[in-house]
Amino acid sequence: MHIVAIIAGLFALVGVLQQCFGTLLVRRFTRAAPAVPSAFPAVALLKPLCGVEPLTELALESFFLIDYPVYQLIFGVHDAGDPVLEIVARLRQRHPARDVTVVIDPTLHGSNRKISNLINMLPAARYDTLVMSDADIHVPPYFLHRVVAALQAPGVGLVTTLYTGLPGTPHLATLMGANQINYMFLPGALLARMFGRQDCLGVTMALTRGVLAEIGGLQAVANHLADDQVLGRLVRAKGYELTLAQVIPATTVPEQDFRALFRHELRWARTIRALVPIPYAASVLQFSLLWASLALICSAGAPLAWLLFFTV
Structure with a gap:
């Protein structure tokens, strides 16, 4: 041969x-008994927004439906004319009991616009437990229970979550993008963690205001494209552990044609290659x-x- x-x-x-x-690792993770919070601190949940994609309203509404004693929803945009504000307004009317703050501030603090948005939003946060989550994330009602429980474990300074892909349209490219997340990224992330990697995933980043201050605030990652990975490294450098919450949100896969999907996958691949070149090279085995x-x-x-x- x-x-x-x-x-x-x-x-x-x-x-x-x-x-x-x-x-097998995914099955074990999803079937493990979840940790229970020892206390229920009030949470400031920050959602930086920019524009509207497929399923944006569905994703944002999932945060209005979270079952948790006290939490503040903070939405931030750079532009007062951003159409996503119309969705936020509808959701506030639909869920009037929710504690919602909207921050509109065009100030940029670095090259990363999402982090600039979060920096602008932070002064509006009334609580010291901070959970930052991307705009296209869909969460179950018990999301904050699982995140807070993970953050309360001894030695933990930062909590993140895995995620699955949810097709935003029935287009074949969208389905392929979701399958890449579900069948390659998700098991691959758990394998990487088994071998010692502690990646922070931007879909969910939870920490206390005190830990954030220790690493220099969000200004420390304002000029980094892979802000989540840099944030994780800074927290670990202070001696804290980065852990996974026992919950798996879904992220909308919005690409509606193969060209858009290719650009997204290429951008993702280049970022991973820059951050972890050896694991990136080994990924050909997938x-x-x-x-x-x-x-x-x-x-x-x-x-x-x-x-x-x-x-x-």
């Missing part, structure tokens, strides 16, 4: 084993179907190659 076929077959086999083990197909072609259809191909 051709040497290329043998190497490709081994890569495909490693990819299959990785997928199987990653699936593409087991590609390697199995190459093994099949280079082996001229050998029986073992066919078996591997259909196993993948």
Whole structure:
């Protein structure tokens, strides 16, 4: 058998084993008994917004439906004419009992516009437990219970969450983008954590005002594209642990054509390559179907190659 076929077959086999083990880790994570908060501190929940995408209203409304004793919802935009403010206004009318603050401030504090938005919003936060979450995230009602419980564990300074992909449209590109998150990112993130990585994921970043002050505030990440990863590194550098909350929100996948999906995936890949080049290079093993197909072609259809191909 051709040497290329043998190497490709081994890569495909490693990819299959990785997928199987990653699936087991996801199953174990989702079935684990969740921690229960020892207390219920009031929470300031910050949502930086910019524009409207598919399912924006559905995503934002999920935060109005959170079941938690006391929390403040803070929405921030740079532009008073941003159409997302109409959605926020509708949701406030629909849920008048919710404590909602809207901050409109065009001030920029660095190259990262989302972080600038959050810096502008922070003075409006009345509570010391801070939870920052992206605009396109859908959460279950018990979201804050799980995040607060994780933050109360000894030695923890920062809490983040995994996430799944929720197609924003029925377009094939959108479905493929969601599947990439659900079947490659999610198990891969748990595998990486098993090997010692403690990545902070921007979908959810929860910490106390005191810890944030220790690292220099959000100004410390205002000029970083991968603000979540830098924030995680700064918190860990202070001796704190970064942990996962026992909850998995969903993120809207909005790309409605293959060109937009390709640009998104390329931007994501470049960011990962810049942050963690060695794990990025090793991620080629995730593409087991590609390697199995190459093994099949280079082996001229050998029986073992066919078996591997259909196993993948």
